[in-house]
Amino acid sequence: MASSVTPTPLLKDELDIVIPTIRNLDFLEMWRPFFQPYHLIIVQDGDPSKVIKVPEGFDYELYNRNDINRILGPKSSCISFKDSACRCFGYMVSKKKYIFTIDDDCFVAKDPSGNDINALEQHIKNLLSPSTPFFFNTLYDPYREGADFVRGYPFSLREGVPTAVSHGLWLNIPDYDAPTQLVKPRERNTRFVDAVLTIPKGTLFPMCGMNLAFDRELIGPAMYFGLMGDGQPIGRYDDMWAGWCIKVICDHLGLGVKTGLPYIWHSKASNPFVNLKKEYKGIYWQEELIPFFQAATLPKECTTVQSCYKELSKQVKAKLGKVDDYFNKLADAMLTWIEAWDELNPSKQLAKGK
Amino acid sequence: MSPASVNDNEVDIVIVVKDPDAKQVKIPEGFDVRVYTESDIVKVVGSSKAFLFSGYSSRYFGYLISNKKYIISIDDDCSPAKTKDGDFVDIVAYHLNNLKTPATPFFFDTLYDPYQKGSDFVRGYPFSLRSGVPCALSCGLWLNFADYDAPTQALKPDMRNTRYVDAVLTVPLKSMMPMSGVNIAFDRELVGPAMLPALKEGKVRWETMEDVWCGLVVKTVCDHLKLGVKSGIPYVWRNEKGSAIDSLKKEWEGVKLMEDAVPFFETLRLSPSSVTAEDCVVEIAAAVKERLGSTHAVFVSAAEAMAEWVKLWKAVRSLDH
Numbered sequence: 001m002a003s004s005v006t007p008t009p010l011l012k013d014e015l016d017i018v019i020p021t022i023r024n025l026d027f028l029e030m031w032r033p034f035f036q037p038y039h040l041i042i043v044q045d046g047d048p049s050k051v052i053k054v055p056e057g058f059d060y061e062l063y064n065r066n067d068i069n070r071i072l073g074p075k076s077s078c079i080s081f082k083d084s085a086c087r088c089f090g091y092m093v094s095k096k097k098y099i100f101t102i103d104d105d106c107f108v109a110k111d112p113s114g115n116d117i118n119a120l121e122q123h124i125k126n127l128l129s130p131s132t133p134f135f136f137n138t139l140y141d142p143y144r145e146g147a148d149f150v151r152g153y154p155f156s157l158r159e160g161v162p163t164a165v166s167h168g169l170w171l172n173i174p175d176y177d178a179p180t181q182l183v184k185p186r187e188r189n190t191r192f193v194d195a196v197l198t199i200p201k202g203t204l205f206p207m208c209g210m211n212l213a214f215d216r217e218l219i220g221p222a223m224y225f226g227l228m229g230d231g232q233p234i235g236r237y238d239d240m241w242a243g244w245c246i247k248v249i250c251d252h253l254g255l256g257v258k259t260g261l262p263y264i265w266h267s268k269a270s271n272p273f274v275n276l277k278k279e280y281k282g283i284y285w286q287e288e289l290i291p292f293f294q295a296a297t298l299p300k301e302c303t304t305v306q307s308c309y310k311e312l313s314k315q316v317k318a319k320l321g322k323v324d325d326y327f328n329k330l331a332d333a334m335l336t337w338i339e340a341w342d343e344l345n346p347s348k349q350l351a352k353g354k
Numbered sequence: 355m356s357p358a359s360v361n362d363n364e365v366d367i368v369i370v371v372k373d374p375d376a377k378q379v380k381i382p383e384g385f386d387v388r389v390y391t392e393s394d395i396v397k398v399v400g401s402s403k404a405f406l407f408s409g410y411s412s413r414y415f416g417y418l419i420s421n422k423k424y425i426i427s428i429d430d431d432c433s434p435a436k437t438k439d440g441d442f443v444d445i446v447a448y449h450l451n452n453l454k455t456p457a458t459p460f461f462f463d464t465l466y467d468p469y470q471k472g473s474d475f476v477r478g479y480p481f482s483l484r485s486g487v488p489c490a491l492s493c494g495l496w497l498n499f500a501d502y503d504a505p506t507q508a509l510k511p512d513m514r515n516t517r518y519v520d521a522v523l524t525v526p527l528k529s530m531m532p533m534s535g536v537n538i539a540f541d542r543e544l545v546g547p548a549m550l551p552a553l554k555e556g557k558v559r560w561e562t563m564e565d566v567w568c569g570l571v572v573k574t575v576c577d578h579l580k581l582g583v584k585s586g587i588p589y590v591w592r593n594e595k596g597s598a599i600d601s602l603k604k605e606w607e608g609v610k611l612m613e614d615a616v617p618f619f620e621t622l623r624l625s626p627s628s629v630t631a632e633d634c635v636v637e638i639a640a641a642v643k644e645r646l647g648s649t650h651a652v653f654v655s656a657a658e659a660m661a662e663w664v665k666l667w668k669a670v671r672s673l674d675h
Binding site: 112135136137138139140146147149150151152153154155156157167169174175176177180184187188189190191193194200201202203204205206207208236237239240243259279283286287290 | 506
C-alpha cells in the first residue's frame with residue numbers, strides 16, 4: 001500500500017514564468033492548461049517596434065529593449081541583445097520566489113504512457129524537495145514517491161540540502177552543439193529516463209536554459225546569462241556560463257542542483273552553420289573555462305550569493321582576462337548585473353537561508 | 355540498447371563459491387560451472403586466511419582465482435528482470451556494454467551515458483573530455499526488493515521498486531556512492547585488487563556493509579587512477595530474503611561505521627607514487643589503520659584484511675605466470 005501522495009502546490013503567486021522571444025507566442029496555447037494560473041514575464045529580444053502577440057487569457061508583463069534601457073539606464077549594457085541570454089532580465093525584474101524559464105520552441109511532451117507531462121509541476125516538486133549533493137544515491141532522487149535512500153547511505157546525510165535549481169531535459173531535438181548537429185542531423189532523443197538526480201558537489205555540468213527552474217531567493221543573483229549576441233564574439237554559451245557559476249556557488253553555499261525530469265518536447269533544430277559561427281570561440285575557450293571553474297574556490301567570508309558572485313567576477317578577470325579581453329568585459333558585466341539586481345531588489349538581503 | 359557481443363573467454367559468471375557455513379549446493383544442469391568449497395579455499399589461501407571468505411564474502415574467492423578479464427557477480431536471490439517492453443534483461447550483455455564503453459567522470463553529461471545509441475555529449479561538454487576513461491566497475495540496480503537498509507524496509511514493508519530507469523551514468527569524480535554487491539560487474543585487470551573483503555558480518559544484506567566498504571575503496575582507487583564507475587542499468591529482479599524487522603533487532607554496527615568511514619574517504623588523497631590498484635589498496639589500508647583504527651576495532655581488522663588481500667592477490671597472480 002503506497003503512502004498517500006500529497007498534491008504538489010500550485011505556487012501560482014510565488015512563481016513567474018520567464019520567456020524570451022522574438023516572435024508571437026502561439027506555443028503558449030499548448031501550455032495553457034499548465035501555465036494559465038501563472039504570471040508570465042516576456043522578454044522581447046530584437047526589434048522593439050515589433051508587436052508580440054500573446055494568446056488571450058494569460059497574465060503577463062512584457063519588456064522590449066526600450067524598456068530594458070529605460071529601467072536599467074547605463075547598466076542595461078550587461079543585458080545581451082539579439083540573443084536569448086536577454087531572458088535573465090526577466091529574473092531580475094521578477095518579484096517572485098521561483099522562476100521557470102522555457103524557450104518558445106518547446107512544447108508539452110508525453111510520457112511513455114501517452115499522458116501529457118506537466119513540466120512545471122515536476123519542477124516545483126524538484127525545488128520543494130531536498131537535494132543530496134554529498135553522497136550519490138543509486139536510486140536517484142530519494143524523495144520521489146516509490147524511492148528512498150539505499151543501504152549504505154549515511155543517515156546523517158539523509159536530510160539533504162535546499163534545492164536551488166531544477167534542470168529539465170528535452171525529447172525530440174536534443175541540445176547538441178553545432179559540430180554534433182552537423183555530424184548527426186537526424187538524431188532525436190527518444191529515451192525517456194524516469195529519473196531526477198542531484199548533481200554531486202564538485203561536479204560541473206552543461207546547464208541548458210530551455211527548460212529550467214530555480215529558487216530566485218536562493219540563487220537568483222548568480223543566474224546571469226552573460227554577454228552574448230550583438231557586438232559579442234560568442235553566442236550559445238549564455239546558459240553554460242550561468243550553469244558553471246551557479247554550480248560553484250551552490251557547492252560553496254551547500255545548495256543543491258537537480259537534473260532529469262521533466263521532459264519537454266523540443267521542436268525546432270536551429271541552423272547548425274549559424275550555431276557553429278556563434279559557438280566556435282566557445283569551443284576553444286571552454287577548454288580554459290572548465291579548469292578555471294573546477295579549481296575555483298570561494299572564501300568562507302562569502303556567505304551571500306552576491307558576495308560569491310562578485311568574488312567570482314574578480315577571479316574571472318584575474319585568470320581568464322588573459323585568455324581573451326572578452327572576459328575582462330564579462331567580469332565587469334557580472335558586477336554591473338549585481339549592482340542592477342540589488343537596485344531592483346533592494347528590500348530583501350538575498351542571503352543563503354539557514 | 356546495443357549490448358556488446360559476449361566473448362566467452364573474457365567473462366566469468368559461473369564460479370560458485372560455497373559459503374563454508376552453507377549446506378549442500380544444488381546447481382541446475384547445463385551450466386559450465388566450477389564449484390569451490392571450503393577445502394579448496396584453504397588449499398589456495400591457507401587456513402589462517404580462509405576467514406576472509408565467509409558469508410557474502412565467499413564470492414571474493416571467485417574473484418581471486420578467476421583468470422578472466424571481466425567478472426559479473428549477483429546475489430542468489432535475484433532473477434532476471436524485464437524491460438518495459440517485456441523482454442528479459444540480459445545483464446551480461448548490459449554489464450559488458452557498460453565496461454567496454456568509456457566512462458565520463460570529469461564532467462557530467464545531462465543525457466547520462468553519451469556512448470549509448472541515440473545519445474551523445476550535449477552542448478557545452480568540453481571536447482577534450484569526450485574520449486572518456488576506461489570503465490572499471492558497473493553497478494546495476496534492482497526491481498521489486500531494492501537494496502534498502504533494514505530500518506527503511508521495516509518502516510515501509512510494502513515498498514517495492516517498480517521504476518525502471520532506462521539509463522546508465524558515470525558516477526562523477528570524487529563523488530562517493532554506496533556500492534551494492536547484489537548486482538555488479540568489474541574489470542578484474544583494472545581493479546581486481548580493490549574488490550576486496552574487509553568488513554565481515556551479517557548473513558543477510560540488511561546486516562552487512564562489506565560491499566559498501568568495498569565500493570568506497572574501489573571508487574577511491576578509480577578516482578586516483580582515472581578510471582570510471584558507472585551506475586544504472588541493468589536491473590535484476592530481487593526477491594525477499596530474511597526479515598527486515600529481525601535484522602533491526604541485531605546489534606547493527608554498519609550504520610555507525612559509515613558515519614566515520616564517509617568523512618575519512620572524503621578527505622583521503624592518495625600519493626602520486628601509487629600507480630596500480632595494489633599500491634592504492636595498500637596505501638588506503640595503512641591510512642585506515644592510522645586514522646580510523648582508534649575509532650573502532652572493526653577498522654583495524656578491515657585494514658589488516660585489506661593488506662592480506664593484496665598479498666593473496668599477488669601470490670595467486672604469481673602462480674599464473
